[in-house]
Amino acid sequence: MPAKIISVYNQKGGSGKTTTSTNLAGALGLRGYRTMLVDLDEQGTATLSVGAAPDERPYPAAISNLALSPRPDREISKYVNDYDFIVIDCPPAIKSAAPSVALLISDLGLIPIAASGGNLWAVQEAKKLGLEAQVRNPDLKLRSFANMNQNVTIVKQIFEAAAGDDELPMLKTKIGFRTAYKEAEVSGATVLQLRSAKAAHRELNDLVDEILEVLEERA
Known part of the structure; x- marks a missing residue:
C-alpha cells in the first residue's frame, strides 16, 4: 500500500507545527x-532538530528537506511506495504555497492550535486552505488539536471555541505546554525517547492513536 501522507500546517508561526511533525514522525517510526x-x-528547523540526534540514538524516521524544491509533490510521490507514513512539516501558508501543494497529495491535514487569539484567526485561514484542497482531493481529511495546553481559563475558552467548529473536527487529545518537547527538539529526539517525560509519553501516544483511527489504520 502507498504511504499515508500527513501534512502538519497552520497559517501562523509559533503554533508548534515542527514540534508536532518531528514527534509524530518519530513516534510512528518507534x-x-x-x-x-x-x-x-x-x-529548516525540523532538519536541524533531527540532525542533532547522536549516532548512538538516531532519530527513528528518515528525513528529507524539500524546502527549495519547485515541485515537492513530485519529489514526495517518488517515496510513497517505500514508506508507510510520510509526515510533512509545512511552512506558514501566508508566506508559502507549499501547504496548498502538500494538501493536494495528503490523506490528512493536521492543524495544531496554540492558545492565542491570533491562532484562532490563523486556524480559520488554515481551514479555508484545507477546504479548498478538498475540492481537488476529496479524500483529504482535516483535523485540529489543542497544542501547548495549560490549565488557564482563557486557554480553555480558546480551545472550546475551536472545538465548536463542525467543519474542522478537533481531536480529543490535548498536548501540554511542557519543557520536555523543547528538550527533545534540541537533542534530535522525540519525547518518547526521554525517560523522564512520562506525561508527554501518554499524550503523544494518545495523539498518534487518534490519528491512526482517523486514517483507518490500526492503532
Missing part, C-alpha cells in the same frame, strides 16, 4: 512504521 519526515519550511 512503532515500527516505515516513516519519512519531509521538511518544507525554508527555516
